[in-house]
Amino acid sequence: MLMITAKLNTQRASKQLKEVVFKTPLQLNANISKEHSCKVFLKREDLQSVRSYKIRGAYNKMLSLSSDQLRQGVVCASAGNHAQGVALSCNKLNAKGKIFMPQPTPKQKIEQVKMFGGSQIEVILVGDTFDDAKHKAIQYCQDHDMIFIHPFDDLKVIEGQSTVAKEILDQAKDPIDYLLLPVGGGGLAAGVSDYFKRYSPMTKIIAVEPKGAASLKAAMENDAPVTLNTIDKFIDGASVQRIGNLTFNFCQKNLNRVLTVDEGKVCSTILKLYNKDAIVVEPAGALALAALDQLEEEIKNKNVVCIVSGSNNDITRMEEIKERAMLYEKLKHYFLVKFPQRAGALKEYINKVLSDTDDITHFEYLKKNNREKGMIKIGIEVQHPNDLKSIISNMKSRGYEFTYLNENELLLQLLI
Known part of the structure; x- marks a missing residue:
């Protein structure tokens, strides 16, 4: 395991991000609380400026670049949400951006990226998975001497995501017993767990990832990141073949547990959120909530926070989501x-x-x-x-x- 020597300056990042990042609400959800006999609070990052927390890390990273680097331009790879964060950051900082996305990316996410980036960005669709797009993006950076804005495995990106944790602890009126957060590449899990371990060490931090793309679980079992041969790409915002090296070190040090959830369970959770609370989330956005059943006994009468990470859901996917949910149930x-x-x-x-x-x-x-x-x-x-x-x-x-x-x-x- 690599030693983490740099420290995250979450306080500084939080101040720098004020001009582009919304302070999203921490809401008690009555329906979910009643179902699980505890108090469940939702950190509504689905209400963020780009409908997910990804703007935090992307903008924090780009603020760290010199004016010459920004003029040279930036490149990123993303299944959708990080791309929107980078696109908006390019727009705000007047920087040119090349956005590499997998070809199966939902059309809704592609259109959102173009909307946030405007004339500052170009979307390039390539490959079948995030990892395919990432390899092409890195090669493009090397060929054109541009800066790669990694979606998760970068200290400045992790630092930006850690501001979610600061907001949660600033907003919470009572101690938080459990924190559940989604994990794909691990940027959010790394940043949030680092801040919680410093300022709320009693909180049990649980990362949740798709059963069909459990790269963090595989890394934990092997004591190092490993590349999965195949993944289920349905939960596109959290399906990566390999957890980041930096993010893994933070996660291994700070997380109490890693849970995986079936894609069908995620679909069932999406429909329940929509029908009962009128909350629209994408599959990655429902990951944390989908794991609550696995903690049924231990969270009774506890204070639980779940990070709802994104609402970039293409309406054309709803039939598939309903089908998967009914098969699972x-x-x-x-x-x-x-x-x-x-x-x-x-x-x-x-x-x-x-x-x-x-x-x-x-x-x-x-x-x-x-x-x-x-x-x-x-x-x-x-x-x-x-x-x-x-x-x-x-x-x-x-x-x-x-x-x-x-x-x-x-x-x-x-x-x-």
Whole structure:
């Protein structure tokens, strides 16, 4: 492990950032508090100027550059939120910026970057992941003698993100027992944990990352950052293949625990926030809240703070988010069923297999392989997870041959 010799000057950064950073609210959420029998406060970084905390680190880093360096221009790589922070910083500081983003980046985030940066920036879409974009961005820096603004593995960026912690402790009226924060590359976790360990050492600090991109967990297990071979890119704002070297050292020193959450659980949390509290968050923004169930017993009657990190959600993703949530909650089920090729077969299936509360949401003949039976693909929405048992039991008792697709992720993705 590398030794951290430099200290973060959070107080100075907080003063410097006042002109561009909002002091976001720390709000008690009644619904979530009641659900978990504790007081849950949300640090609303989704209400920040660029809808996430990323402006803090980006602007703090760019303020540290000389006028000559700013004139030369800056480069960054980002899945969206850091790009918006750098774009706004370029606009404010009159610096030219090249913004490298993965090709699958939601259109909404790309448009936001262009809006914040205006004529000062150029967006370059390249590669499939953040790491692909980062490699291209670094090469561009080397070829054009420009400054790379790292999204997380830079002391000035980490220092900027640490101002979130100062605001939380300034706003909190009572001691904070638990702090949950999202982690992708680790910039927020590094900065916030450093400040909390100095000024609120009794607070248990828990980092939360996607199950499909658990680079911090892998680093903790190996006592050093490692590169994941593959990642699930769904939670784009927090899906990186390798945690930063600097950020890992801060995290290893200061974090009490690292939790991972299923992408489906994150989707369920997004919908719950929207339906109950009218809060719109992107997948990375819901990470911290999605982990509360794992701490159910120990957080009872405690003061808990969750950082809500971003609200840059593309409305076109909502159908996928709903689908993932229902699959995770076991409220939607897909089957391949050999179906009789005769009149009344579907009516019989509905009457004999399904209950009055079950709903067919997808029905498709794949092919007619003989005169007697053909394969169908069927999606069924249920009211309660236990309803699945009755459907399977009814199909077996009536001699239907079927494959349950939910248990085969590869086949499910291929067919649905």
